[in-house]
Amino acid sequence: MKPSIWFGVATLLLAGPVKAQSLAGIWQGVETDKDQPGASWPSVMRVQEGKSTGLFGVLYQEATGQPGVTATFQVQAARTSGGMRLEHVRKLNETGANPFNYWCEGIILFTYDPALEKLTGRADYDPIGRCDKGTYTLYRVKLKSAATVRAGATTTIRVSGRDVRWYADADLKQLVNSGNEYRTKLNKATTFYLTQGYYPTREGAVIPITVKVSGTVEKPTPPPAPPVAAAPADTSRPAPALADTTRPMRPAPAPTLSANPVVLPTVLFKQGTPELLPDATPALAQLAEELRARPTLRLQVTGHTDRIGESKKNQALSEQRAEAVKAYLVKAGIAAERISTIGYGDSKPLYPSPDIRNRRVEVSEVK
Numbered sequence: 001m002k003p004s005i006w007f008g009v010a011t012l013l014l015a016g017p018v019k020a021q022s023l024a025g026i027w028q029g030v031e032t033d034k035d036q037p038g039a040s041w042p043s044v045m046r047v048q049e050g051k052s053t054g055l056f057g058v059l060y061q062e063a064t065g066q067p068g069v070t071a072t073f074q075v076q077a078a079r080t081s082g083g084m085r086l087e088h089v090r091k092l093n094e095t096g097a098n099p100f101n102y103w104c105e106g107i108i109l110f111t112y113d114p115a116l117e118k119l120t121g122r123a124d125y126d127p128i129g130r131c132d133k134g135t136y137t138l139y140r141v142k143l144k145s146a147a148t149v150r151a152g153a154t155t156t157i158r159v160s161g162r163d164v165r166w167y168a169d170a171d172l173k174q175l176v177n178s179g180n181e182y183r184t185k186l187n188k189a190t191t192f193y194l195t196q197g198y199y200p201t202r203e204g205a206v207i208p209i210t211v212k213v214s215g216t217v218e219k220p221t222p223p224p225a226p227p228v229a230a231a232p233a234d235t236s237r238p239a240p241a242l243a244d245t246t247r248p249m250r251p252a253p254a255p256t257l258s259a260n261p262v263v264l265p266t267v268l269f270k271q272g273t274p275e276l277l278p279d280a281t282p283a284l285a286q287l288a289e290e291l292r293a294r295p296t297l298r299l300q301v302t303g304h305t306d307r308i309g310e311s312k313k314n315q316a317l318s319e320q321r322a323e324a325v326k327a328y329l330v331k332a333g334i335a336a337e338r339i340s341t342i343g344y345g346d347s348k349p350l351y352p353s354p355d356i357r358n359r360r361v362e363v364s365e366v367k
Helices: 281-292 311-331
Strands: 023-030 040-049 055-062 071-080 082-094 107-113 116-123 135-142 148-150 153-159 164-167 175-179 181-185 190-196 205-216 298-303 339-343 361-367
Touching: 023 116, 040 135, 107 135, 148 153, 175 181, 281 298, 281 311, 298 311, 311 339, 311 361
Parallel strands: 148 205, 298 339
Antiparallel strands: 023 040, 023 135, 040 055, 055 071, 071 082, 082 107, 107 116, 116 135, 153 181, 164 175, 164 190, 190 205, 298 361
16 A cells, blocks of 8 residues: 555554454554565554454555655455455545655455464555555564463563564553563563564554463461560550551542543553453552542543544444443442543544554543
């Protein structure tokens, strides 16, 4: 999907029901053309499987050396014995356009390598101008080792992808590892946020990978303390007051609510669904604690999505995400009438889409 003179990165959306050798997910890489040495078009591809047969999604491209020249296409695809056959449907967005450039459209035949999680594509474009052929090389980040490890045991977590970076947070501020293997010890279920440095783009994806744990960490029994001779009682001083053990300990500080929307950064959702990710639980439990401590407080929960997919479906999904948070709070003992919900679909992204952080909720106090 490169332009003839100016070129941009392609984004394809693949996500859907998990099947054998499913191609659902986010693929990142590059398009090249042997007839244009030195030229390249970094690409991000996202597709998902439809309810019926076939795949659908988006394809985004940037032009190396041409800042601001990009295009995003809606695409559809069908599985083949060795991969998939992808076809451009329509152009969704284009930046940096001028009368002397255009984007090529047509058919791309992809071959899938499951060992490397790699797609190799051969494009056969519609014969417009210099549009003819193109070659794609795309990789997908996917967990290749066990999804559950022994608590406290040294283990090696392996993933696919090229030039992989591991972060401890969705904001990508805590880099913990690089490469396809990470040797570590986990004591609880942990989510890592992975990126690929292979032909990065402004639309580069963040892939959450969650590794669960089984068993418990055995704590060594401390040696008994040596006996200490009792000191003679000092009757000249009053005895210290005993600690009041009848009072409950105060809970950890909860999110400060106000009339202005507050983003809950760890309350995120699986792509295309209202299903909460595991890391959402601590923040929601903390929010429920504040609501219990302030019984007159009323709350509004606002749901959001990224800009993948159709706007009408995203609107419904954002409302479902707000309702999922409400359902959690009601289950935690908060009266349903204290919580209202609303969804804004994909109309208010905080980050360039696609980005997991746009699949969020915000909460605000209702006066």
